[in-house]
Amino acid sequence: MACGGADPCTVSGGSYLVHTPSGWDGKAALPVLMFFHGYRQSAADFLDDAGMRGLADERGVLLVGPQGAEQTWSFPGAPSRARDDLAFVQTVLDDLVARFPVDRSRIIASGFSQGAAMVWGLACHAGARFVAFLPVAGDFWEPLPSSCPSGPASIWHIHGTSDTTFPMSGRSVGLYYRQGRLEDGWALWQRTDQCSATPERASDLAGMACHFWTPAQCGGGRALTLCLHPGGHDFEAAWLRPALIWAMGLARH
Numbered sequence: 102m103a104c105g106g107a108d109p110c111t112v113s114g115g116s117y118l119v120h121t122p123s124g125w126d127g128k129a130a131l132p133v134l135m136f137f138h139g140y141r142q143s144a145a146d147f148l149d150d151a152g153m154r155g156l157a158d159e160r161g162v163l164l165v166g167p168q169g170a171e172q173t174w175s176f177p178g179a180p181s182r183a184r185d186d187l188a189f190v191q192t193v194l195d196d197l198v199a200r201f202p203v204d205r206s207r208i209i210a211s212g213f214s215q216g217a218a219m220v221w222g223l224a225c226h227a228g229a230r231f232v233a234f235l236p237v238a239g240d241f242w243e244p245l246p247s248s249c250p251s252g253p254a255s256i257w258h259i260h261g262t263s264d265t266t267f268p269m270s271g272r273s274v275g276l277y278y279r280q281g282r283l284e285d286g287w288a289l290w291q292r293t294d295q296c297s298a299t300p301e302r303a304s305d306l307a308g309m310a311c312h313f314w315t316p317a318q319c320g321g322g323r324a325l326t327l328c329l330h331p332g333g334h335d336f337e338a339a340w341l342r343p344a345l346i347w348a349m350g351l352a353r354h
Contacts, residue, residue, distance in 0.1 A: 104200070107145075109168070112196045114189050118144045119201070120164040122157050130204040131163040132349055133197065135190075135231075137174060137212030137219045139239075139336075144168045147213070152338030160345055162209075163201060167193050174215055176222030178242035180278045186219060187227040194230055209348045211235035213336045214267055217258075218242060221286065224256060225249035225293075233257065233348035237336055239267045241281040245289060253294045253321025255351055257344040258287070259309065259328045266334035287327060295320030300327075306343050324351075 104110035105119050125131065134157060136147050144166030147153050157164040167190065170183035197203055210231050212220040217239030224234040225241075228251040237259045260269055260283060269283040291298070296319040300312040309328040316324050326347070328340070 109144075110196060110200065112189075112192050114184055114192060115168055115170060117165055117167040117193050117197075118148045119166075119197075120148050120154055120157055121201075122161045122163065124158070125161070128202060130202045131161070132204045132207035133165055133209065134162045134345065135165040135167065135193075135208065135210050137167060137210070137216030138169060138172075139212075139214035139216050141172045142213075142216075143172065150338060156338050156342055156345065159342075160349065162345070162349070163197075163203065165193070165197060169216075169219075174219035174222075176219055177226060177246065178222070178244065178281075179215075179218065180242075180274065187223065190223060190227065191230075205230070206353045207232055207349055207351075208353075209233050209235060209345065211237070211341060211344075212239070213237045214239045214334065218267070218280075224254040225251055227251060228254050230353075232351045232353040235259075235341060235344045235348060237340065238264055238334055239280075240283050241286040241289075243271070243279040243281045245281050245285055249289070249293050253319070253323040254290070255323040255325070255348070256290055257326040257328070257347060258283075259330070259340050259344070261332040261335055262329050263332055264334045287325075290325055293321065294323045294325060296325055300325075307340055309340065 109116035148166045175181045217236035220236040233255040271282040296314045309330040311328040314325040
């Protein structure tokens with residue numbers, strides 16, 4: 102059954118939405134930006150966003166929005182156990198490449214809030230099919246993993262310094278769960294990627310203060326970027342533009 106636009110693609114365990122870039126000839130292989138929505142949100146919330154669609158059209162990427170079970174995501178450390186989302190992502194990818202001509206060397210994961218935490222979990226535990234990860238306003242839940250089975254990963258992380266929903270300092274959620282400190286999670290990625298303690302350079306980009314660890318500084322051959330803005334728990338598609346351009350220039354190892 103055909104799917105696209107408002108019609109979801111159905112797979113075992115769930116569904117996902119797709120937006121094909123304007124001007125696509127229907128044949129050329131497409132890079133993929135897979136975006137994970139936030140808690141109590143939906144795939145349609147982001148695929149219907151004019152900024153996200155405009156970014157996908159501009160860069161010529163297939164925008165893919167998996168739908169979270171019970172409007173959230175389940176991964177190691179997450180409060181939800183509604184579905185094995187690490188396995189679900191692999192099912193979505195298998196279905197996606199069967200339906201569309203996908204450039205398998207340029208599959209990129211992004212997400213907001215709990216969707217960003219899903220991206221961190223995916224990068225750590227099941228990231229082999231992705232070239233890069235672009236999370237916004239969410240990171241590991243505690244306990245943080247002691248190591249990442251997927252190995253080094255290229256990550257461009259965006260966070261608001263005034264975020265109180267998923268604060269950089271972490272916070273308790275209910276009696277049993279705690280969002281992790283961004284500093285601790287980032288230190289794990291520096292160790293995993295074998296990066297130096299200090300970034301190569303810092304610069305202002307899209308209204309954010311960004312710090313860059315290049316492949317020359319990271320023995321794992323990957324790169325890390327940490328971009329901070331003064332706002333709260335927010336998302337702007339414009340923040341993703343430089344990250345997406347960077348990710349599309351990478352080659353999957």
